[in-house]
Amino acid sequence: MDPTTIATTTTAVLTTKRSNRSCRLVLLPYPLQGHINPMLQLANILYSKGFSITILHTHYNSPNPVNHPNFNFVPIPGVAEEKYPVSSIDNLISLMRYLNDKCMGAVEDCLERMALEDEGVACLVTDAQWFATQSIADRLKFPRIVNWTSNVSTFLTFAAVPLLRDMGYVRKFTDQEKRSDALVSGVELLKVRDLSSFLTSDPKGASELMELLVLGVKPAQAIIWNTVKELEELELPKLSHDFPSSHFLIGPLHKYFPPLSSSLLTQDQTCISWLDKQAPNSVLYVSFGSLAGVEESQFQEIAWGLANSKQPFLWVVRPGSIQGSEWLESLLDGYLEKIVEGKGYIVKWAPQQEVLAHFAIGGFLTHNGWNSTLESICEGVPMICSPRFGDQLTIARYVTDVWKIGVELKNGLERVEIEGAIKRLMADPEGLEIRARVNNLKEKVNNCLKKGGSSYSSLEDLVNYILSFKGGIK
Structure with missing residues (x-):
């Protein structure tokens, strides 16, 4: 050779x-x-x-x-x-x-x-x-x-x-x-x-x-x-x-092969039951992977950007990923009540491959680690890109500027921009075009096997x- x-x-x-x-x-x-x-x-x-x-x-x-x-x-x-x-x-x-x-x-x-x-x-x-x-x-x-x-x-x-x-x-x-x-x-x-x-x-x-x-x-x-x-x-x-x-x-x-049991964190399977009750392509999945963390102020911005979008969401909040907090204690009073109303579901860790393959998932707010990005492409899920460090920056550039299968949070984690990106991806005509491109890419990638x-x-x-x-x- x-x-x-x-x-x-x-x-x-x-x-x-x-x-x-x-x-x-x-x-x-x-x-x-x-x-x-x-x-x-x-x-x-x-x-x-x-x-x-x-x-x-x-x-x-x-x-x-x-x-x-x-x-x-x-x-x-x-x-x-x-x-x-x-x-x-x-x-x-x-x-x-x-x-x-x-x-x-x-x-x-x-x-x-x-x-x-x-x-x-x-x-x-x-x-x-x-x-x-x-x-x-x-x-x-x-x-x-x-x-x-x-x-x-x-x-x-x-x-x-x-x-x-x-x-x-x-x-x-x-x-x-x-x-x-x-x-x-x-x-x-x-x-x-x-x-x-x-x-x-x-x-x-x-x-x-x-x-x-x-x-x-x-x-x-x-x-x-x-x-x-x-x-x-x-x-x-x-x-x-x-x-x-x-x-x-x-x-x-x-x-x-089917997903391996190699997660270092316990996967919360209850989120799949919650997804089963949602409409097709209606839920935004939010996860920043197994390493990336956020400041408490950024966490607040994500929380209210999600709530203000009025879009159903499944949010992975990994324990210890918020600086100064163990888990959700930094959420402002009244936020969890919005969750109880049924618009959102928060878990500590999710079976991501199963989630992305679910009919209810219509978008993915991600840090653009390669595993997450490739899994998203394989299931035809368009992305909102918020890379944190290292290779994630290059991958996010490909998602938004080369493959054109996602949108970028240019100004970081700000509630107004998060809300706007969700609406672009999940509700506007632009989102339909992005979804068509990622589904085309999905077919190409899956055919390679x-x-x-x-x-x-x-x-x-x-x-x-x-x-x-x-x-x-x-």
């Missing part, structure tokens, strides 16, 4: 009946919800192709082996045994540094022991955020494949960080720049006002880690992408040119690629 091309040409037709169980793959997920889910989805896909699967994981946010009886789970001794705080982007940066600096010895010891077992190790598959594992793979002579849990476009934006630094953007931004719609030269999709959130409150630290991520991906023998060729055709030539590995676009991973589709073919190529390895060391 030509490593400089996107691997979508089927070289052989495989079935799940062929047994490759003697070929063991070790998968190392990054210990956050948005990374654990796609890695376990990938594990199920590879297991269905006959591979033996071992999940190497931290104690922190450990997957539950009971929910995945087909896999062997191996904890990394001593690594992140305590609960690690990840309530802010600064905490996320600290976690990534800790795992890639302090934990490599323990990871290597585990892999070396597994290499000496009867099964050996055919291949190591790591989340991209374990960027320091390439040196371990090199020393142990393991082929290493990276699982990039976001899309190609965000990866190329991360790869442009040195250019952003050369242009003077890796710094604090003025108030005027935070409102600027000027496009960034060399990263044309992003606007200047996006960069302050893209680079976070610690521009230097964030940019350094983005560079390390890209440098950790570049020497990998292959990269697995939870995305679809048809979504990112324009970016693929640059990807192949700048990163001459083998690339396998096999997404959307969550559509291969059918026999002969781009993701179907790329998965077959990935299986053959892994089988070409000689089994690692024993």
Whole structure:
């Protein structure tokens, strides 16, 4: 296979009946919800192709082996045994540094022991955020494949960080720049006002880690992408040119099998019963994912923007996601009475894939994490975009400006703008046009998994690629 091309040409037709169980793959997920889910989805896909699967994981946010009886789970001794705080982007940066600096010895010891077992190790598959594992793979002579849990476009934006630094953007931004719609030269999709959130409150630290991520991906023998060729055709030539590995676009991973029981939070199923009583396409689903938080004032703005829109809504308010509050205690008197009237339903966590597939859902107010965005596209649900940090800015730009399947909250979380965006999406003619575009995209994305589709073919190529390895060391 030509490593400089996107691997979508089927070289052989495989079935799940062929047994490759003697070929063991070790998968190392990054210990956050948005990374654990796609890695376990990938594990199920590879297991269905006959591979033996071992999940190497931290104690922190450990997957539950009971929910995945087909896999062997191996904890990394001593690594992140305590609960690690990840309530802010600064905490996320600290976690990534800790795992890639302090934990490599323990990871290597585990892999070396597994290499000496009867099964050996055919291949190591790591989340991209374990960027320091390439040196371990090199020393142990393991082929290493990276699982990039976001899309190609965000990866190329991360790869442009040195250019952003050369242009003077890796710094604090003025108030005027935070409102600027000027496009960034060399990263044309992003606007200047996006960069302050893209680079976070610690521009230097964030940019350094983005560079390390890209440098950790570049020497990998292959990269697995939870995305679809048809979504990112324009970016693929640059990807192949700048990163001459083998690339396998096999997404959307969550559509291969029914939803996994891998949520780190308890899902409230009562919201499905509530949705069953609502009219088709009438409910706005609101969730900012498993990490993003809001200030108390922003929470108030969301609350009243939702109430004033007069549109039914299902709102996920994750405990601890509001600064200074445990849960709903910061809501003003009288607000919950509006909820009781039946216009809204609030839960601590929801079965998101089931929610987005429900007939009552007509829109999604989202932070634009890639998992959420891809799930929304797969169910034909248009979006209101309120990205918080990192890759979410690039994804939101694609949703609003490239695919045109959503609207943007340009001024952040303000009640008047939230109310207006809901009406645009759910009640105005513009919303019907957006819905038509996202349904067209839904059909394209779902077709890619059918026999002969781009993701179907790329998965077959990935299986053959892994089988070409000689089994690692024993």
